[in-house]
Amino acid sequence: MKILSIVGARPQFVKEAIIQSEINKFDDIKEVVVHTGQHYDDNMSGVFFDVLDMRKPDYNLGISASKHGEMTGKMIIRLEEIMLQEKPDVVLLYGDTNSTLAGAIAASKLKIDIAHVEAGLRQEPKDMPEEINRILTDRISQYLFVPSNLGVENLKGEGITEGVFFTGDVMYDIFLKMKPSFDYVLMEKLHLKENQFIIMTLHRDFNVDIPEKLEKILKEVNRISKEIKVVMPIHPRTQKRINEFGLSHLITDITVIEPIDYLQLMGLTQNCYKVITDSGGYQKEAYFSGKQAVVIMPDTGWRELTDLGLNTLSDENNIYQNVMKAKKAEYIKDIYGDGKAAEKIVSILRIYK
Numbered sequence: 001m002k003i004l005s006i007v008g009a010r011p012q013f014v015k016e017a018i019i020q021s022e023i024n025k026f027d028d029i030k031e032v033v034v035h036t037g038q039h040y041d042d043n044m045s046g047v048f049f050d051v052l053d054m055r056k057p058d059y060n061l062g063i064s065a066s067k068h069g070e071m072t073g074k075m076i077i078r079l080e081e082i083m084l085q086e087k088p089d090v091v092l093l094y095g096d097t098n099s100t101l102a103g104a105i106a107a108s109k110l111k112i113d114i115a116h117v118e119a120g121l122r123q124e125p126k127d128m129p130e131e132i133n134r135i136l137t138d139r140i141s142q143y144l145f146v147p148s149n150l151g152v153e154n155l156k157g158e159g160i161t162e163g164v165f166f167t168g169d170v171m172y173d174i175f176l177k178m179k180p181s182f183d184y185v186l187m188e189k190l191h192l193k194e195n196q197f198i199i200m201t202l203h204r205d206f207n208v209d210i211p212e213k214l215e216k217i218l219k220e221v222n223r224i225s226k227e228i229k230v231v232m233p234i235h236p237r238t239q240k241r242i243n244e245f246g247l248s249h250l251i252t253d254i255t256v257i258e259p260i261d262y263l264q265l266m267g268l269t270q271n272c273y274k275v276i277t278d279s280g281g282y283q284k285e286a287y288f289s290g291k292q293a294v295v296i297m298p299d300t301g302w303r304e305l306t307d308l309g310l311n312t313l314s315d316e317n318n319i320y321q322n323v324m325k326a327k328k329a330e331y332i333k334d335i336y337g338d339g340k341a342a343e344k345i346v347s348i349l350r351i352y353k
């Protein structure tokens with residue numbers, strides 16, 4: 001069997017890493033990896049391949065653009081060429097980025113089966129690019145690998161029941177696998193003490209592209225940073241917006257650092273007090289790490305965690321309050337499977353293809 005895997009953005013490298021290590025166990029599967037180039041800075045891309053022990057992609061398309069249509073369109077053109085040349089049995093896609101959607105469109109036009117890892121997630125606002133990407137990809141996938149029970153229900157509600165497999169979450173697999181290698185060097189470098197700092201990540205278009213909203217968020221976090229240290233590995237998009245909107249004065253008390261690799265972020269997370277984030281993946285990694293997250297989103301695809309009271313959704317006006325209030329919530333383990341999602345995904349593909 002030949003699998004063509006498509007990655008492009010930071011969270012997809014993490015998911016691909018565990019699938020790749022599973023595929024490597026079988027001589028009868030060949031995997032071709034295509035990196036679209038959506039994320040291109042070394043600290044957003046290359047470093048992940050190094051620390052997660054992945055081989056270099058077979059193709060790197062070097063496609064990135066600020067306009068989503070242009071980016072997706074260019075990707076479709078190149079991915080179609082590669083699919084025609086490589087003739088894969090199945091195209092493997094991850095998550096909800098523009099690279100995911102481009103792969104889905106290119107494969108569907110060539111009638112190549114699509115396997116979607118992290119299928120079934122749904123959230124508001126419906127017009128956020130990621131929601132559009134995941135709905136469209138699920139619609140035309142033949143294999144839908146779902147990380148949570150809620151995901152299965154979401155698909156059922158849309159009439160999608162065929163090819164749906166509850167596998168658990170590949171991000172939990174990699175978390176367990178890499179835990180012994182988490183990197184704690186930043187604790188010392190940034191003079192951090194256990195439970196006495198917050199980690200914040202922010203990059204969603206609906207949070208960072210509107211000047212008034214970004215300003216409100218940063219003001220709240222600035223207030224928090226007067227009471228507890230806030231460490232913010234900054235996404236390039238957010239850095240650009242802060243500069244553009246003249247908001248740099250609001251981050252002077254925050255420990256702003258360059259984007260960090262997976263092992264470093266997980267190392268910090270094991271020791272932090274809480275997490276503030278608008279990342280889909282990181283709100284869940286906080287849970288894996290036994291930490292509460294304040295999620296700056298109107299909704300989340302990982303509702304199990306907010307229903308349990310472990311994570312809290314917050315708008316831009318209540319971040320301080322949500323972070324500072326102590327919250328008792330029962331920690332329930334293994335909501336996202338048993339750490340064997342990648343094994344299940346690869347064995348399902350071997351059986352059915």
Ligand code: UD1
Binds near residue numbers: 009010040044045129
């Ligand atoms: C993308 C995904 C999002 C995912 C996120 C993880 C889409 C629609 N969104 O959002 O689902 O959660 O990745 O980070 O696909 N940039 C750089 N260097 C880089 C990467 C990006 O400068 O290495 C700049 C880009 O030029 C662009 C901006 O950051 O101006 C945003 O990048 P883009 O890939 O469009 O979306 P993300 O916000 O990263």
